[in-house]
Each structure stands twice: as C-alpha cells, then as structure tokens.
Amino acid sequence: MASRVIPVDPFDLVIFGGTGDLATRKILPGLYRRFQAGQMPEGARIIGAARSELTDEAYRELVRAAVAEHVDADRQDGAELAGFLDRVSYTRIDARGGDGWDTLAAKMRPDTIHAFYFSVGPGLFGDLAERLNTHGIAGPDCRIVVEKPFGHDLASARALNETLARHFVEHQIYRIDHYLGKETVQNLMAVRFGNMLFEPLWNAQYVDHIQITVAETVGVGGRGDYYDKSGAMRDMVQNHMMQLLCLIAMEPPYTFDPDAVRDEKLKVIRALDPVDPDDIVRGQYRAMNGTPGYLEDAEAPDSPTESFIALKLHLSNWRWKGTPFYLRTGKRLRARTSEIAVTFKDPPHSIFGEQPGQRSNVLVIRLQPNEGIKLKVTIKEPGPGGMRLIEVPLDMSFAEALGEGVRDISDAYERLIMDVIRGNQTLFMRGDEVEAAWAWADPIIAAWEARGDRPEPYDPGGSGPEDALMLMHKDARRWREVRP
Structure with missing residues (x-):
C-alpha cells in the first residue's frame, strides 16, 4: 500500500543555519526524501544561508555528505541525488550585519512561495526577521519557521512573540515541534x-x-x-x-x-x-x-x-x-x-x-x-x-x-516542512x-x-x-x- 503523494506548488525555501547540525541531520535529508517521493516540483529551490564562505558546489557537496550519512543506503540513488542537488544553492549571510542580504533578495523569484527556516538559536530570530523585511525579501504571503525553545519562561516567550510580531503576522509564523x-x-x-x-x-x-x-x-x-x-x-x-x-x-x-x-x-x-x-x-x-x-x-x-x-x-x-x-x-x-x-x-x-x-x-x-x-x-x-x-x-x-x-x-520534519509550503498551520503551535x-x-x-x-x-x-x-x-x- 503506497501512500498518496500530493505535489506542492513551486517554492523558494531558504534555510538559515544551512550548514548546521539540524539542517544536515534532518532538514536536508528530509527534503531529499520528499524529492524522491515526487513531492518536490520542478520549480522548487533550496537555498542554504550561513556565515561560512562556500561556493554553490561546495555547499552541494555538504548536502551530498548529509544525505549519505542520514538517508538509508537502499534509498540513495545517484541520479535522483544529482537531480535534487540541481535545486540547491548557497548564499553567505551575516545575520547581524548587511552582508549577503542583497544577494539573497536577488535570488528570490516573484510569484513563488517563499519560506524561511530559522534553523538557528532564538537569539537570532529577531535579527533575521528584521533584515528579511528591511531588504524587501519578506512579502505578505511568505512563511517563517522557528525552532524551539520558544522562550525559557512566560516573559521570554512573550518577548519572542512580540519580536516576531513586529515583522510578521501570526498566519506567517510556523513554530515547529517535530513531535x-x-x-x-x-x-x-x-x-x-x-x-x-x-x-x-x-x-x-x-x-x-x-x-x-x-x-x-x-x-x-x-x-x-x-x-x-x-x-x-x-x-x-x-x-x-x-x-x-x-x-x-x-x-x-x-x-x-x-x-x-x-x-x-x-x-x-x-x-x-x-x-x-x-x-x-x-x-x-x-x-x-x-x-x-x-x-x-x-x-x-x-x-x-x-x-x-x-x-x-x-x-x-x-x-x-x-x-x-x-x-x-x-x-x-x-x-x-x-x-x-x-x-x-x-x-x-x-x-x-x-x-x-x-x-x-x-x-x-x-x-x-x-x-x-x-x-x-x-x-x-x-x-x-x-x-x-x-x-x-x-x-x-x-x-x-x-x-x-x-x-x-x-519523517516528521519532512511532513511539517511540506505543510509550511502548503500554508497549513494545523500541526504548528500558535x-x-x-x-x-x-x-x-x-x-x-x-x-x-x-x-x-x-x-x-x-x-x-x-x-x-x-x-x-x-x-x-x-x-x-x-x-x-x-x-x-
């Protein structure tokens, strides 16, 4: 009994912290499996963003290594991986400065779903949210994904919510809990x-x-x-x-x-x-x-x-x-x-x-x-x-x-990322x-x-x-x- 795969619309997904542990263990391997399942359309693109100085090809090699380590060997296919890597690129970003933001803005295509995964510590959420807006990258229909912890207590959770709310409305914010x-x-x-x-x-x-x-x-x-x-x-x-x-x-x-x-x-x-x-x-x-x-x-x-x-x-x-x-x-x-x-x-x-x-x-x-x-x-x-x-x-x-x-x-991350692209917040915390x-x-x-x-x-x-x-x-x- 094969599961029914419902394709999503073309998208640009930016993974801030795209060289980090979560990205290489869960997000990128999960996206590869969704590509294998036929759920990623021809017009889908994945953009890694981090502080490291990497070329597109160097980042693709990092993604290739992540897939090799975290995807079952019998699910790996050379031709499919090559097709997936064709959709991957990289942009160096300074989360607290100005470097790389204009380059990223130029990469974002009009009339395409824009999603931004904050695979970074909560201390950078505000900086990323502010720069996405000041550089004109975040449109009214874009989505941001933030990882736990959502605060350390009630006061910090409120402060985090207020920070995000300065730049995004609630229907744009996806607080992800892989459970x-x-x-x-x-x-x-x-x-x-x-x-x-x-x-x-x-x-x-x-x-x-x-x-x-x-x-x-x-x-x-x-x-x-x-x-x-x-x-x-x-x-x-x-x-x-x-x-x-x-x-x-x-x-x-x-x-x-x-x-x-x-x-x-x-x-x-x-x-x-x-x-x-x-x-x-x-x-x-x-x-x-x-x-x-x-x-x-x-x-x-x-x-x-x-x-x-x-x-x-x-x-x-x-x-x-x-x-x-x-x-x-x-x-x-x-x-x-x-x-x-x-x-x-x-x-x-x-x-x-x-x-x-x-x-x-x-x-x-x-x-x-x-x-x-x-x-x-x-x-x-x-x-x-x-x-x-x-x-x-x-x-x-x-x-x-x-x-x-x-x-x-x-995998849980695969499903939730695809829900972000669909704009379905059912499995995300408000x-x-x-x-x-x-x-x-x-x-x-x-x-x-x-x-x-x-x-x-x-x-x-x-x-x-x-x-x-x-x-x-x-x-x-x-x-x-x-x-x-």
Missing part, C-alpha cells in the same frame, strides 16, 4: 474523531486514567550546557508532552481547520489545574558502573536540574473532571519509547467473579519505536475447562499493516498556545526552586526514581513497564 509531525501523533485525531467506537467512551465516565511516557536511553552528553538551563520540565513537558496531552484531551473541533484545532488545544491548557507538590517527582541519573551521571555529562557539579520528571495532572472541565493524567519523561532509562496509554474503567459488575485473567481495557498509542496502535481486550482462553479469561492485544503496527507502504511514511503553556509551567518551576527541592538520584538503565512509582501506587495504579 506533532509523527504519523502516530496525527493518528490520535484520526482514531478519536474518525471512529464512532472510541469517541463516546473518551471521557471521565469511562476512562480511569491516561499515561503519557517519553523515555530515552541517552544522557545529556553534548547538550549539557543547554539542558542544565532547562531540565526535563522545560525541555519536554512544557512543549512536546503538553501537545500530546492536548491532542488526547481536547474537544472535537468543528472542522479540521488549523485555528479550529488550535482553539481546542488552547482550551485544554487553560483547563489544567495547578499541580500539588506531592504530585511531582523529579529525578537525576547518577553515575554507575563506569557510566557517567548527569553531573558529569552536564559538567555541572551540584546541579539541581532534573533529568527525569513525573507529574499527576487534572483538568477542570466537563469531559475530564476526576480522571488523572500521568506524565513522565526522562534520560538514561531502560528503553527508548514514547507512548500514550488510555486505561478504561472496569465493568460495573463482573459476571465472571474475580479472575486473574480479567484486566482493564487499555488503548496504547505507540509513537516510537515501531509506531502503531494496540487495544488490550479480555477474551476466553481457548480449550476446555470452563470460563478462564485472558488478556490479548488487538495489534496494528504500521510496519505489519502497511507492508512496503510504511517506507513511504515521511503564539497564545505557547504563552498559555508557560503560564501553567512557570509557577510549578518557581515553587520547587523556592523550596530548594533537589531531584532524587536514580540508577541509569531503570525506570526512574522510586518516588515516581509511588506516585502511581498511592492511587492503586501502576506505570506501564518501559520496554524496548
């Missing part, structure tokens, strides 16, 4: 709103609780300087996990329209209750058996920054009042996995009495690895001997269900969403800083701090085991 580009994340909406089977049960009357887990096996090595200023709360919960929570908990939008979807997500964030300190567990992985701990990886002795956090959240709205949401994320855990588990309530009365095989129904939406959806149900164990109940999964992994077609499922998320997160962070709380040490390769287990146990519930 929203994952196939299974988008399937949350398809599962909920495309199947009558689930939506009538998607509320506090039938759902016991919901778990959202994003577990990583890696530490913070290489990102220590950034990570120690953010921690798991700012790096993961306030943005990625907040977006997953919104998609799980939101009301049905009146249509699958960008602002209709984002209006409903915003209502979820604003319905979040303040979090009791007893419902927060912070952890920090320690050194063990020769494996460095967080303090060594981050090169931050005596740091109070968390590499793990678990929270119990409540929503004060009609649909979810009384149903807890448990979120956890951390570094150096047993396995790399991201999943959402919706646990339904038990039947009000069991005609089978107490049986060990009878379990609550659980809908598991797995984001990575092995993307797919699994529903756990209770059936009779085959064979004679009476009514013995067992739990079995109704399993749909994308690899099995779609066969070869799963190879055509685009400015008021970002500010609402910080308005909820800031008091939580300020409270533990004021108390002087320190994260609980935990062993690498496990499930996190012991207190995180107790967060569930005190409610007579258990975390789903983190498995590869």
Whole structure:
C-alpha cells in the first residue's frame, strides 16, 4: 500500500543555519526524501544561508555528505541525488550585519512561495526577521519557521512573540515541534474523531486514567550546557508532552481547520489545574558502573536540574473532571519509547467473579519505536475447562499493516516542512498556545526552586526514581513497564 503523494506548488525555501547540525541531520535529508517521493516540483529551490564562505558546489557537496550519512543506503540513488542537488544553492549571510542580504533578495523569484527556516538559536530570530523585511525579501504571503525553545519562561516567550510580531503576522509564523509531525501523533485525531467506537467512551465516565511516557536511553552528553538551563520540565513537558496531552484531551473541533484545532488545544491548557507538590517527582541519573551521571555529562557539579520528571495532572472541565493524567519523561532509562496509554474503567459488575485473567481495557498509542496502535481486550482462553479469561492485544503496527507502504511514511520534519509550503498551520503551535503553556509551567518551576527541592538520584538503565512509582501506587495504579 503506497501512500498518496500530493505535489506542492513551486517554492523558494531558504534555510538559515544551512550548514548546521539540524539542517544536515534532518532538514536536508528530509527534503531529499520528499524529492524522491515526487513531492518536490520542478520549480522548487533550496537555498542554504550561513556565515561560512562556500561556493554553490561546495555547499552541494555538504548536502551530498548529509544525505549519505542520514538517508538509508537502499534509498540513495545517484541520479535522483544529482537531480535534487540541481535545486540547491548557497548564499553567505551575516545575520547581524548587511552582508549577503542583497544577494539573497536577488535570488528570490516573484510569484513563488517563499519560506524561511530559522534553523538557528532564538537569539537570532529577531535579527533575521528584521533584515528579511528591511531588504524587501519578506512579502505578505511568505512563511517563517522557528525552532524551539520558544522562550525559557512566560516573559521570554512573550518577548519572542512580540519580536516576531513586529515583522510578521501570526498566519506567517510556523513554530515547529517535530513531535506533532509523527504519523502516530496525527493518528490520535484520526482514531478519536474518525471512529464512532472510541469517541463516546473518551471521557471521565469511562476512562480511569491516561499515561503519557517519553523515555530515552541517552544522557545529556553534548547538550549539557543547554539542558542544565532547562531540565526535563522545560525541555519536554512544557512543549512536546503538553501537545500530546492536548491532542488526547481536547474537544472535537468543528472542522479540521488549523485555528479550529488550535482553539481546542488552547482550551485544554487553560483547563489544567495547578499541580500539588506531592504530585511531582523529579529525578537525576547518577553515575554507575563506569557510566557517567548527569553531573558529569552536564559538567555541572551540584546541579539541581532534573533529568527525569513525573507529574499527576487534572483538568477542570466537563469531559475530564476526576480522571488523572500521568506524565513522565526522562534520560538514561531502560528503553527508548514514547507512548500514550488510555486505561478504561472496569465493568460495573463482573459476571465472571474475580479472575486473574480479567484486566482493564487499555488503548496504547505507540509513537516510537515501531509506531502503531494496540487495544488490550479480555477474551476466553481457548480449550476446555470452563470460563478462564485472558488478556490479548488487538495489534496494528504500521510496519505489519502497511507492508512496503510504511517506507513511504515521511519523517516528521519532512511532513511539517511540506505543510509550511502548503500554508497549513494545523500541526504548528500558535503564539497564545505557547504563552498559555508557560503560564501553567512557570509557577510549578518557581515553587520547587523556592523550596530548594533537589531531584532524587536514580540508577541509569531503570525506570526512574522510586518516588515516581509511588506516585502511581498511592492511587492503586501502576506505570506501564518501559520496554524496548
């Protein structure tokens, strides 16, 4: 089953920071895969822009190396790569000065979609936005793409939004969160709103609780300087996990329209209750058996920054009042996995009495690895001997269900960049969403800083701090085991 590829209109895409890590790891390889899929029209052009002195040919060699390293070998084709590189050029740009801007302006074609990817630190967003306007490069229909972090707190997020708003209107700004580009994340909406089977049960009357887990096996090595200023709360919960929570908990939008979807997500964030300190567990992985701990990886002795956090959240709205949401994320855990588990309530009365095989129904939406959806149900164990109940999964992994077609499922960055070209903001965060998320997160962070709380040490390769287990146990519930 091959996926349907919908071509986009001709475009000029400028990648500021076009020689950087994100561009070479994700953006450029992703664009090559979209070219292979037939989604990039003849009139599409990609312009790398950075401080380095490079010719067009030297930049094409950099792109060639990026594709060789980050695209599966069996997907690389010499003729296709040559065709892709024909669309690539380079312009040297001084983000804080005047060099290169007139050259870039001369390259931009009229009557073509113009998109500008800010693959740089937030400190340069304002400089780039200002120069795109003062040099007459940014027209009223152009789009800019900005990467997280969208601020460090509410004040900085507001300042960033105000900076961008001086030069662009909201419908031109695409705040990219690659989690929203994952196939299974988008399937949350398809599962909920495309199947009558689930939506009538998607509320506090039938759902016991919901778990959202994003577990990583890696530490913070290489990102220590950034990570120690953010921690798991700012790096993961306030943005990625907040977006997953919104998609799980939101009301049905009146249509699958960008602002209709984002209006409903915003209502979820604003319905979040303040979090009791007893419902927060912070952890920090320690050194063990020769494996460095967080303090060594981050090169931050005596740091109070968390590499793990678990929270119990409540929503004060009609649909979810009384149903807890448990979120956890951390570094150096047993396995790399991201999943959402919706646990339904038990039947009000069991005609089978107490049986060990009878379990609550659980809908598991797995984001990575092995993307797919699994529903756990209770059936009779085959064979004679009476009514013995067992739990079995109704399993749909994308690899099995779609066969070869799963190879055509685009990477999150590929999908999101193509959405930018189409002008579709559904999977991008709006400015008021970002500010609402910080308005909820800031008091939580300020409270533990004021108390002087320190994260609980935990062993690498496990499930996190012991207190995180107790967060569930005190409610007579258990975390789903983190498995590869």
